Amino acid sequence: MTVAEELSRTDWDDVRLALFSKTTTDVMSALQRPARHWQDFLALISPAAEAFLPDMAAKAKALTRQRFGHTVSLFVPLYLSNLCANECTYCGFTMSNKIKRTKLTMAEISEEVYAIKKMGFDSVLLVTGEHETKAGMDYFLQAVELVKAHFSHLAMEVQPLSTDEYRALAAAGTDSVLVYQETYHRAHYAEYHLRGRKQDFDWRLATPDRLGEAGMNKIGLGALLGLSEWRTDSAFTALHLSLLQQRYWKSRYSVAFPRIKPCAGDQATQKSQVSDKQLIQLICAYRLCFPEVELSLSTRESPAFRDNVVPLAINQLSAASQTQPGGYSAPTTALEQFSTEDTRSANEVANSLTARGLDPVWTDWLNAFGR
Numbered sequence: 001m002t003v004a005e006e007l008s009r010t011d012w013d014d015v016r017l018a019l020f021s022k023t024t025t026d027v028m029s030a031l032q033r034p035a036r037h038w039q040d041f042l043a044l045i046s047p048a049a050e051a052f053l054p055d056m057a058a059k060a061k062a063l064t065r066q067r068f069g070h071t072v073s074l075f076v077p078l079y080l081s082n083l084c085a086n087e088c089t090y091c092g093f094t095m096s097n098k099i100k101r102t103k104l105t106m107a108e109i110s111e112e113v114y115a116i117k118k119m120g121f122d123s124v125l126l127v128t129g130e131h132e133t134k135a136g137m138d139y140f141l142q143a144v145e146l147v148k149a150h151f152s153h154l155a156m157e158v159q160p161l162s163t164d165e166y167r168a169l170a171a172a173g174t175d176s177v178l179v180y181q182e183t184y185h186r187a188h189y190a191e192y193h194l195r196g197r198k199q200d201f202d203w204r205l206a207t208p209d210r211l212g213e214a215g216m217n218k219i220g221l222g223a224l225l226g227l228s229e230w231r232t233d234s235a236f237t238a239l240h241l242s243l244l245q246q247r248y249w250k251s252r253y254s255v256a257f258p259r260i261k262p263c264a265g266d267q268a269t270q271k272s273q274v275s276d277k278q279l280i281q282l283i284c285a286y287r288l289c290f291p292e293v294e295l296s297l298s299t300r301e302s303p304a305f306r307d308n309v310v311p312l313a314i315n316q317l318s319a320a321s322q323t324q325p326g327g328y329s330a331p332t333t334a335l336e337q338f339s340t341e342d343t344r345s346a347n348e349v350a351n352s353l354t355a356r357g358l359d360p361v362w363t364d365w366l367n368a369f370g371r
């Protein structure tokens with residue numbers, strides 16, 4: 001059975017009931033355990049754990065220093081295209097949105113690379129909308145070859161692909177692929193995804209399996225927090241992660257925590273709100289239960305929130321992000337996927353980390369060890 005099939009057999013209501021039934025005693029035993037499992041994760045994200053946040057934060061911080069030292073890796077997204085053949089009600093790139101569509105040429109990508117390198121970055125995340133016919137494998141392979149020559153780490157966030165396609169991308173220099181399930185609640189998923197291949201919940205759910213089979217070095221997971229009840233969605237994400245770690249143990253993993261942000265033409269109805277305090281609880285729970293997993297925070301969050309939360313558990317941070325194609329060489333907000341909160345420059349973010357006793361890291365050292 002694949003990880004996706006195993007996940008499909010897990011009932012949303014059972015998980016929700018299990019986590020909302022966790023007690024103070026469950027939280028205390030989860031905190032005391034030297035190695036924690038999925039049931040501990042449920043306890044630590046439950047309402048019962050809210051009163052233990054200072055203890056969770058202290059333990060998460062200690063574990064982060066133990067595993068990652070004071071390092072925080074910096075990366076930047078490079079949007080290649082905003083073409084999309086899907087209708088997602090929460091996204092500015094959704095097919096029916098009347099925005100100017102563009103796909104960067106190789107010459108335009110080179111200009112973006114030049115502007116990004118000038119900011120000091122050595123780690124990049126290539127992002128596209130999901131349009132298989134107009135931005136597919138041929139385009140990705142050309143872009144990866146061009147961009148990888150300038151960066152020590154290259155991640156991608158594009159439409160779900162086949163195992164063979166992931167093998168080809170890995171061979172071309174892709175180090176990491178991020179694919180977010182958005183929500184693990186099937187009925188809600190259908191409400192938010194109205195047209196296009198993204199409507200296929202199972203194809204998306206099985207994407208990390210295909211990445212694992214392809215031997216991708218790193219696999220990134222996440223749910224778009226707010227699309228469904230956030231604690232249950234997070235419980236499913238953590239279960240997904242845990243099962244993948246067991247099955248595809250040669251890959252590394254990362255988790256991100258995107259909260260829904262306003263965007264052009266936004267028609268999404270959020271089903272839950274995640275407060276700042278709850279997001280900190282979630283991030284700390286991940287660190288306590290998955291000490292080796294890379295936890296990532298984007299510029300969706302405000303400078304104050306990022307400055308205070310990063311020292312606790314985060315070891316990957318985007319900075320100076322533009323969420324529209326061509327945004328670094330010709331900045332404009334007209335085409336952006338969502339609005340960012342932290343608009344500081346890369347140097348300002350790095351200086352803020354240094355002021356908190358952290359070491360901003362621009363490069364990927366693993367290359368030096370030949371992976």
Ligand code: SF4
Binds near residue numbers: 094
């Ligand atoms: S979330 Fe992705 S697939 Fe959906 S509309 Fe936006 S870019 Fe397209």
